[in-house]
Each structure stands twice: as structure tokens, then as C-alpha cells.
Amino acid sequence: MVVLVLTFLVPFNVFAQSPFYIAFKPGIYIPQSSDLDGFDTGFNGDFVFGFRFNPNIAAEVGIGYFNTEGEKTVAGATFVGRKNFDLDVWSFTFTLKSILPYKKWEFLGLAGGGGYSVSRPFDGEDYHHHHDDDYDLVLGGYLGAGIHYNIAPKIFLGVEGKYLWTEQAKFEYLEEKFRMDGIIATAVIGFRF
DSSP states (O other): OHHHHHHHHSOHHHHHOOSEEEEEEEEEEEEOSGGGTTOOOEEEEEEEEEEEEETTEEEEEEEEEEEEEEEEEEEOSSOEEEEEEEEEEEEEEEEEEEEEEETTEEEEEEEEEEEEEEEOOOOGGGGGGOOTTOEEEEEEEEEEEEEEEEEETTEEEEEEEEEEEEOEEEOSGGGOEEEOOEEEEEEEEEEEO
């Protein structure tokens, strides 16, 4: 009798979910750092593996990618002027999530951090100036929120947003520095197993 009463009182998703899940998160990166003034909104994509400890706490490890492009005034040994920068960032992250379940909905708060490998491809003008160390690995952290909807016991959809803060990535070529602070907004497609 007690089990029957609890079944009706506890939200749908507590008993129906497996603790392990994967999710793909396509979205956008919007630069917010003064180092990236005038840079374009870029693509963001993350793939995460998660574990739900209980109905209210989960952890994720993820690998992701985002990019942005823009022009910046630079001064080098043989060059002064506007230069186009196409920045590629690979992220390796760990996230903790607090979860408030309500029926088939889940409201999320999230915090995390990780390493961010920032690089810029060389264009034709740069070919003869190639340096092997024109990338940098920096640390960053973020806070965010989201909402998920369980369309089936093993499938969920949602949206998430977070604000990212990073250290400055330093490039030897042209001695440029970029703080990759920005807003990351994603859709979420997840599967429990």
C-alpha cells in the first residue's frame, strides 16, 4: 500500500529514469569579452556523458567545440593594421547540476569548468610566419540554467544557457591575447540508458 501511495506522490521521472545518459547540445556562442569586440556569433556543439546521483543532483563530463571570427587591430614586427582572426575552441568540461523535477519537467541550475584549447588557423598570408605554438590551453568556469522535458522515460529535450569566463589565451604570433568570455545557448537532445 505504501509503495502504491508513493508511486502517485513522487514525480514521473524519479522511478522511470536510468541514472546514466548522453546528450548532444547544438547551439551558439556569443562573445562578451572586450578582447572580442565586434566578433561574430559562432556555432557551439557539445557532447556529454552524465550520471544522475538522485532526482535532484547530476554530474556531466563533456567535450565541445565553438568558434568565432572577427577583425582586430594588431601590431607585429612587420605588420600594423586590421587582421582577421578565426578562433576555434575545443572544451573539456565537468558540470554539476541541481534539478527540480515537476511532473515531466525538470528545472536546472548548473555550474562547472574545464580546459579550453584556443587556436587560430593560418590563412595564406600567415603561411611563411607559421609558429607551432599559435594556440593556448586556458582554464574557464561557468554558471547557467536550463529546462528539460521528458518526452519518454529514456528521451528528453530541452534548452540550456550558461555564461563562460576564461583566462586569456595568448598567441605568440602578433602577441595577441583573447579572453573567451561569452554566452553559450544550446538545445538539448538526451537519451538515458
